[in-house]
Amino acid sequence: MSARRMKIGCAGLGRMGKRHALNFLERTPRAELVAASSPDPAELEWAKTHLVPFGVKLYQNYDDMLKHEGLEAIVVASATAVHAEQAIKAIEADKHVLCEKPLSTSVEVSQSVVDAAAKKPNLKVMCGFSRRFDKSYRDAYSKMQAGLIGAPSVLRSQTCDKLDPSGFFVAYAQFSGGIFVDCSIHDIDLTLWFFGAESKVKSVSAVGITAVEPDLRKHNDRDNAVGLVEFHDGRIAYFYASRMMAAGQEDTTEIIGTKGKLAVNTQPAMNHVNLFDDTGIRREIPQTYWDRFEYAFVTEANEFAAAVLDNKPLPLELTAAVQAVRIGAALQESLITGQKIFFDEQGNRIEAARL
Amino acid sequence: MSARRMKIGCAGLGRMGKRHALNFLERTPRAELVAASSPDPAELEWAKTHLVPFGVKLYQNYDDMLKHEGLEAIVVASATAVHAEQAIKAIEADKHVLCEKPLSTSVEVSQSVVDAAAKKPNLKVMCGFSRRFDKSYRDAYSKMQAGLIGAPSVLRSQTCDKLDPSGFFVAYAQFSGGIFVDCSIHDIDLTLWFFGAESKVKSVSAVGITAVEPDLRKHNDRDNAVGLVEFHDGRIAYFYASRMMAAGQEDTTEIIGTKGKLAVNTQPAMNHVNLFDDTGIRREIPQTYWDRFEYAFVTEANEFAAAVLDNKPLPLELTAAVQAVRIGAALQESLITGQKIFFDEQGNRIEAARL
Amino acid sequence: MSARRMKIGCAGLGRMGKRHALNFLERTPRAELVAASSPDPAELEWAKTHLVPFGVKLYQNYDDMLKHEGLEAIVVASATAVHAEQAIKAIEADKHVLCEKPLSTSVEVSQSVVDAAAKKPNLKVMCGFSRRFDKSYRDAYSKMQAGLIGAPSVLRSQTCDKLDPSGFFVAYAQFSGGIFVDCSIHDIDLTLWFFGAESKVKSVSAVGITAVEPDLRKHNDRDNAVGLVEFHDGRIAYFYASRMMAAGQEDTTEIIGTKGKLAVNTQPAMNHVNLFDDTGIRREIPQTYWDRFEYAFVTEANEFAAAVLDNKPLPLELTAAVQAVRIGAALQESLITGQKIFFDEQGNRIEAARL
Amino acid sequence: MSARRMKIGCAGLGRMGKRHALNFLERTPRAELVAASSPDPAELEWAKTHLVPFGVKLYQNYDDMLKHEGLEAIVVASATAVHAEQAIKAIEADKHVLCEKPLSTSVEVSQSVVDAAAKKPNLKVMCGFSRRFDKSYRDAYSKMQAGLIGAPSVLRSQTCDKLDPSGFFVAYAQFSGGIFVDCSIHDIDLTLWFFGAESKVKSVSAVGITAVEPDLRKHNDRDNAVGLVEFHDGRIAYFYASRMMAAGQEDTTEIIGTKGKLAVNTQPAMNHVNLFDDTGIRREIPQTYWDRFEYAFVTEANEFAAAVLDNKPLPLELTAAVQAVRIGAALQESLITGQKIFFDEQGNRIEAARL
Structure with missing residues (x-):
């Protein structure tokens, strides 16, 4: 070195x-x-x-x-x-x-x-895409690669932020691309990673609500949204994004295979402390994305430096980033129009009527 | 008495x-x-x-x-x-x-x-509907009623069976009504309970795959399916049903409100035992629906008897059972046709084109 | 039948x-x-x-x-x-x-x-001894019998009651035999079960305090106590008993073997519900011994009836009950005198000086 | 800066x-x-x-x-x-x-x-003492200081290493000071931190076994040991140290107060991944002390540097380190002699006979 x-x-x-x-x-x-x-x-x-x-x-x-x-x-x-x-x-x-x-x-x-x-x-x-550098996601990925869950078939993932009572996220929505492009982009990237970039989208559909911030509608956005993505190779992914979590940041992923399941962060915890008092047993969870993924960013910086200095391949392909935006933008469109959107195997949109 | x-x-x-x-x-x-x-x-x-x-x-x-x-x-x-x-x-x-x-x-x-x-x-x-008699669901319901999560807005629920390698469920699919009517009916019923029977469906859409049992397609069924239900009052529910869980029965529900979330069974466990060995820490989970809900059926029998003998109201309305089948059947149809289905506030189907 | x-x-x-x-x-x-x-x-x-x-x-x-x-x-x-x-x-x-x-x-x-x-x-x-009929303890026992933890060597067990602010337990202490005979008797019985009744006590020592109820001292009792039991066959058990738990009943046991560990109830929970709110993630735990072991008593009644009707062996030996009291009383004596007590392999007390 | x-x-x-x-x-x-x-x-x-x-x-x-x-x-x-x-x-x-x-x-x-x-x-x-720099212990300490558990009264703590099948720890025992001085020193230091350095030891007693490595007896050591420490101010602490954990490093602490309990690491986990397969739900845990406390050492280095550069007080007193060795050595002596050891309030040993 x-x-x-x-x-x-x-x-x-x-x-x-x-x-x-x-x-x-x-x-x-x-x-x-x-x-x-x-x-x-x-x-x-x-x-x-x-x-x-x-x-x-x-x-x-x-x-x-x-x-x-x-x-x-x-x-x-x-x-x-x-x-x-x-x-x-x-x-x-x-x-x-x-x-x-x-x-x-x-x-x-x-x-x-x-x-x-x-x-x-x-x-x-x-x-x-910081989550690719997180130890837990990497452990899950390597366990999947080792065959521990058989063939990965269904992926559930969510990026859910703690409610910011200042309402900052309303102004932010104007430029964020919407909740699927801003939040779910991580979940989409994880899907492309776990399923492989060769998985081609067949359809997307989404629904959403404004449970806490109706003004988001001005910017064609929602504060809670669920999206469904179907792939041509017979896999499905579904995403939940939210801006109103009470306890903190809840970024959870499950990869369900034919022989097992990998769950990442279905039992969130900020640290190893549990408080037992007369209300029961309580633990705190990370409050922000940074709290949860701080060390993933450190790893990202170090691996980027190593790739540059040692002229090694980067840990993720740049093209995946375009594909993730493509899916996120389609979900956001479906969220707003209420219509399901279909694609052929070449990635071209097709009319529902032509199915 | x-x-x-x-x-x-x-x-x-x-x-x-x-x-x-x-x-x-x-x-x-x-x-x-x-x-x-x-x-x-x-x-x-x-x-x-x-x-x-x-x-x-x-x-x-x-x-x-x-x-x-x-x-x-x-x-x-x-x-x-x-x-x-x-x-x-x-x-x-x-x-x-x-x-x-x-x-x-x-x-x-x-x-x-x-x-x-x-x-x-x-x-x-x-x-x-046995889950309505389960202690955990009742505890969650009463906490929601007590206002602990604010206004319930998003519901995620799944009914996921352990893989039956005998393939029995293929033959069974012929009469079951399909995975949404057979499995998700519980999740739908829970939604009607937690959101209230007055919540009217606005749209349903679903996708599914046959990851382990292609023969299910003969009976217009799938072994994994995800469904999305939108309500006219600005709430959403999404369901996952599966026939291929490796560890056992995984019936999980989250009710997400404007001020908190109630999670039922996101950390499944058969009992209070954890085994620590050189593979880590391991616990078993219920293998079947009965393993998980045995005592709910006992409570159901006792409360039915009490309602009859004491001429008291039943714990759940019969009409909800029809509404649940209606939603389940629409999801199953969407699963097979690939089309999103829309309803007006009176429950009549409307053409997508007329939106 | x-x-x-x-x-x-x-x-x-x-x-x-x-x-x-x-x-x-x-x-x-x-x-x-x-x-x-x-x-x-x-x-x-x-x-x-x-x-x-x-x-x-x-x-x-x-x-x-x-x-x-x-x-x-x-x-x-x-x-x-x-x-x-x-x-x-x-x-x-x-x-x-x-x-x-x-x-x-x-x-x-x-x-x-x-x-x-x-x-x-x-x-x-x-x-x-109700815990012998509890599903979790039975599962742990059968896993130990199956060799999953190697040779059981160390046992930690506690019987900890929720604080009863009425102070009822002070009056109760007059007749209870003391905290080791009243509470830890269960942990002692579990030890005799998991280690086998042939394990002979070599020494006991105990310490305790009155953190919430000094009046217990009138009855030679304490509200928190820890006891140590050494067996002649090279095993040890240690017990904690308390009357001041804040969250509820905390009855926890670990059996540590040469190849693994079985933990019973190290993650207590009343049911499958978790509440996420702005204080974090919270769950409740059983409030009383009955809440935790209700169904163990039902099993006990049914197995007793079956043993009588079918003239089958009882699930536990009566003699173990005497041995448990013997150990509990020795711990209680050590708690009060502050002295360690020694026994020979025949169960006779020996003077420390003669060691 | x-x-x-x-x-x-x-x-x-x-x-x-x-x-x-x-x-x-x-x-x-x-x-x-x-x-x-x-x-x-x-x-x-x-x-x-x-x-x-x-x-x-x-x-x-x-x-x-x-x-x-x-x-x-x-x-x-x-x-x-x-x-x-x-x-x-x-x-x-x-x-x-x-x-x-x-x-x-x-x-x-x-x-x-x-x-x-x-x-x-x-x-x-x-x-x-690296654990004083661990985020979880610090969170527990600050919650205790904030009064969340009332008066801390009982402390349970363990330092348990994964079994090293090479038997390295036998040779190591010759110089380590014994299991209480080598492992439990951390738990003792935690006790002095949480109870306060003014807590004076009244008695110590310990028992231990050689479940996996009889050769440790040559060096007056054991592979599993439990120690009991009583303080003059009416508090107790008890420690478990082991060299034979199967799953990994298990360093757990509970601080039990009159109004609540803080539990550190009673649910060990290496990361946020759970694997669901046909054996149940499984998670891995840290394998070594370093795996568990790596970032505590980083914090230690940074805080030491800051104390030097900014001439600020150190985060822990040097004298505590002597007090910890004193208690550890007394426990180790009790472990080997089998005798309980008593101290007066000035820290002088007193004869049991003089009690």
């Missing part, structure tokens, strides 16, 4: 940007955070305290950062709306890219990142 | 018939099993050992049993195909009736039992 | 007496409760409503009940102080006996019941 | 030494591993690959490392036999010290480290 460290810059210093920046600064021994960019004065102020003393150079302008001497890689952790543009610019500037999910809420724009990356096969370009 | 005991006869002595007969014989202090009928010589042979010594009179013919001196009630535990006919005959003979679920796989035939019962308001006629 | 039913009388109609009476009346198909006795007018009043209508004859005087025409068996469910006397009288009157635990808080008095029974080998005389 | 980093050297590069070295190298942003020492050629060889490329200087001789230019702190991670000597030398050389537990298996030698540290009040000297 060489002691050389990958020089990386962080685009965006918002909620996720700060986390990625600190992960590359403190928890990725083979990487060196050398630069960070943000147009936001408050974010830059934070960086002056937390990044600059450790040798990180700040940029107001992303394009300027790309010219930073010796920079090898970019982690794109800005607003979803600029993910694709920044990723493509980085690719064009010959930087390796780790891009926060989703590449874009648009299938076409997502595909444009893939196209850009295809022109630079020497670059490592990865979309950060 | 009077010491008088309700005199009851058991129609059918198959798998469920034997259980109902023994429950009324041994575990229902306020009932007296006085008669049992079956056309099947093997079943009658069994009864000679297990029922006759305790004073139970056997009949080859159901109609003859109805004339048994002093008989007050019938538990219909025969094949589904004759449930309705036997129930109606009993009603016409002025007997109280506890009928195994479903009344029929046909909505119309189910309704005919309700109609017959309506003419005899003095009789207690109940369809035995 | 004969339809003949064992005619039994119930001595005592207090808290446990009522339960035994109703179990034999309603839940023991092969038994017939024909008589009950109590010197307490309130208890007899209760019986007029709950037993008499079903043909049970009441007696104020136990000796009179013993003369009841056709009576075959007695369940002794009176105050501990008269257990032995009533059991011996029943034996002398040629009745089979099921006696609540303990036979007596005195080793000598307990032995006198064994001696009386030994003279009537045709009678079935059993001390009701 | 200053960007200055604490320069630290690692003494010893065995099993724990490697871990501490890598933690300070890669996971302690405010520390810089500048040196490491080991007399063992194989360990130095490992370091050439894993430490030297990152700028760490190697020393064969500990004393030489102490003279490393700019060195501020030492982590003592060598064999227990030299912990105290190396710690004292470091203190005398004006280095801050993080010393692996125990300071020594001897009370007197442990005290000599405390005495040395007392002469240099400006230095941070800490004994690394």
Whole structure:
């Protein structure tokens, strides 16, 4: 193992940007955070305290950062709306890219990142689907691969956030692509991972409600939604996404095979503590996605660095990220129109009447 | 409490018939099993050992049993195909009736039992949805009623049987009404209970596969199916039914409200034992529906007897049984046609095109 | 199976007496409760409503009940102080006996019941250690017998009651024999069962405190106590007993073997319900010993009836009940004196100085 | 927060030494591993690959490392036999010290480290009781401090290792101080933490067996042991230590208070995965102490660095480490002699006869 460290810059210093920046600064021994960019004065102020003393150079302008001497890689952790543009610019500037999910809420724009990356096969370009780096999911995957559940046939997965009483998620819905693109994208990506990317969607249908936040309807969104995906190879997946969990973050997955089942997080717990009192036995659960998956992001950063430095294959294919957006967007459409949507084996939509 | 005991006869002595007969014989202090009928010589042979010594009179013919001196009630535990006919005959003979679920796989035939019962308001006629008598479901229901989860909005429920490698369920599928009518009927009934019978279905859609038993397709059935039900009052329910569980019977329900969630059996266990060995920590789970719900059937028998003897209201309405079949049959249709089905608020089907 | 039913009388109609009476009346198909006795007018009043209508004859005087025409068996469910006397009288009157635990808080008095029974080998005389009839303990026992944990070597067991804020247990302590004889007797009996009655005690030591009820010291008792028992064959058991659990009854046992461990009730639960709310995930646990072991008592009644009617061996030896009291009393003595107590292989006490 | 980093050297590069070295190298942003020492050629060889490329200087001789230019702190991670000597030398050389537990298996030698540290009040000297840095234990502690369980009164704790079939632990027993000093030291430290260091021991007693490794008796050790500790302030603690767990590392603690109980790890789990197959539901558990407490060691390293750099109080008192050895050694003595040992409130041993 060489002691050389990958020089990386962080685009965006918002909620996720700060986390990625600190992960590359403190928890990725083979990487060196050398630069960070943000147009936001408050974010830059934070960086002056937390990044600059450790040798990180700040940029107001992303394009300027790309010219930073010796920079090898970019982690794109800005607003979803600029993910694709920044990723493509980085690719064009010959930087390796780790891009926060989703590449874009648009299938076409997502595909444009893939196209850009295809022109630079020497670059490592990865979309950060954090759950693929979680120890539990990896353990489940390896147990499935080892044949412990026979042939995986049905997948149930949910991404359910704790209710944010501030209603922030209403404003957020305007740009998120909707609950299936924002939340269920993880569950869809897991499905593509566990079933294999060759599984082709046959139909999607979805229903949803606004149980706590009717204003979401203005943005064609819902606060609770269930989606059903049928694959041409005889498998099914179903997803639940919610913005109103009371106890905390509940991200649960079951992979049901012909000989067994793997359950991930059907018994959520924040830690190993149980409190026994006169109300019974109680345990707390992670409050946020970050609480649950913090170390998955650390692993993601370390594996990205290793892939770059050692020129090894990335742990996940960039094309899966486009396929996930495609399914998420179709579910979101079905959620709003109430209509089931059908696809042929080539991925083209077909009319229900033509079935 | 009077010491008088309700005199009851058991129609059918198959798998469920034997259980109902023994429950009324041994575990229902306020009932007296006085008669049992079956056309099947093997079943009658069994009864000679297990029922006759305790004073139970056997009949080859159901109609003859109805004339048994002093008989007050019938538990219909025969094949589904004759449930309705036997129930109606009993009603016409002025007997109280506890009928195994479903009344029929046909909505119309189910309704005919309700109609017959309506003419005899003095009789207690109940369809035995056993889960309503389970302690855990009752505890969950009372916690929901107490407001602990706010407004119930989303219900997830599954009835998943252990894989029967004999393939018995293929032959069975011919008469069962299909997986949604046979298995999910319980989940549908729970939905009607938790959401209230006034919740009107807006749409149903379903998908399914044959992961272990392709021959089910001959009977328009599947071995794994997921269904989605949308209600006009802004709630949703989704169901999973399976015939291929490896570990045992997995009947799980979650009721998600605006302020909390009630989970029933998300951590299945047969008893309080955990085995720690070099493979980890292991526990067993109930193998069959009966293993899981045995005491619910005992409670059902006792509460039916109490309602009859004390002329108290039955714990569940007969009409819910028709509504459950209606939803189950629509899901089964959607499963087979692949089409989503829509209903107006009066329960009439509407064309998708007219939405 | 004969339809003949064992005619039994119930001595005592207090808290446990009522339960035994109703179990034999309603839940023991092969038994017939024909008589009950109590010197307490309130208890007899209760019986007029709950037993008499079903043909049970009441007696104020136990000796009179013993003369009841056709009576075959007695369940002794009176105050501990008269257990032995009533059991011996029943034996002398040629009745089979099921006696609540303990036979007596005195080793000598307990032995006198064994001696009386030994003279009537045709009678079935059993001390009701209810946990031996619990499904979970039986499952654990059979798994141990099947070799799943290798050689059982260490046993941890606890009997911990929910705090009774009325302080009733202080008055009760006067006659209970102390916390080790009253509570831990179950854990001791389990040890004798799992290790085998041939395991001979080498030493006992105990410590305890009064965390919530200092007045227990008046009766030489404690509200929390831990005891250690060493056996001559190289095994150890340790017990915890408490009167101050907040959540409910916590009766937990672990049997640790050379190749595995069996854990009984290390994850207590009243039923299958979990409530998710803003405090986390919560479940309730049984509140009382009865809540936890209700069905064990039913099984006990049924197996006692079967042993009597079919003249089969009883499921547990009467002598174990004396051995359990012997160990419990030694632990209680150690708890109060603070001294460790040693025994030779013949069960004789030896001086520490002589070790 | 200053960007200055604490320069630290690692003494010893065995099993724990490697871990501490890598933690300070890669996971302690405010520390810089500048040196490491080991007399063992194989360990130095490992370091050439894993430490030297990152700028760490190697020393064969500990004393030489102490003279490393700019060195501020030492982590003592060598064999227990030299912990105290190396710690004292470091203190005398004006280095801050993080010393692996125990300071020594001897009370007197442990005290000599405390005495040395007392002469240099400006230095941070800490004994690394890793569990104090574990998130679950910290959560339990803060819940206790918040009054959620009333007054903590009884503590049960165990440190139970997975069976190592190589029998390595027999040789190890020669120097470990015995199972109570090696394993239970953690449970004792937890007791001093949760009960408070002012709790004074009144008596200790212990029993143990050799269920899998009779050769341990040569070194006055056992493979399973249970110890009982009584405190003068009316609290009790009891410990179980074992070297023969089948499933993995089982480190469990319960703190029982007058109003509730905190349970840490009574439901062990390696991750969030459950496998359902025809044997039931199964989960794996951590295999080693490191698997369970890896991140506690990371936190320990970071908090030690912060205490040094910011001149803040250490998270735990050095004196507790001596008190823990004192109790562990007394338990070990009781284990071997079979005698209960008594102490007065000043900590002096008293004769049982004088009680």
